[in-house]
Amino acid sequence: MQLLEKVRLKINQKREPSLGIMDSQSVRWGNNRALNGFDGNKKVKGIKRHVVVDKNGFLLAIMVTVANINDSKAVGFLMRTLAFF
Numbered sequence: 001m002q003l004l005e006k007v008r009l010k011i012n013q014k015r016e017p018s019l020g021i022m023d024s025q026s027v028r029w030g031n032n033r034a035l036n037g038f039d040g041n042k043k044v045k046g047i048k049r050h051v052v053v054d055k056n057g058f059l060l061a062i063m064v065t066v067a068n069i070n071d072s073k074a075v076g077f078l079m080r081t082l083a084f085f
Contacts, residue, residue: 008056013056020052020054020061022050022075023050024049024050024071025049026044026048026067027046027048037067037069048067049062049064050078052078061081
């Protein structure tokens, strides 16, 4: 986080981001049955990547889950992770 703070200060922004943007992507993932979920919306069997960035696109948090985890549940875990830092 120290590098992120330095870059934000250099571009005349506050040290800590005040905004986070979350997105997710479902991807097919190998033959491991333990890690495979099914995303019914995208019709993909595999995993899902959840990413949070600030308004500049700097990575704040990332989490990988099985594909059937809903974004509304993932956001709770990610917000707790961000609050920890």
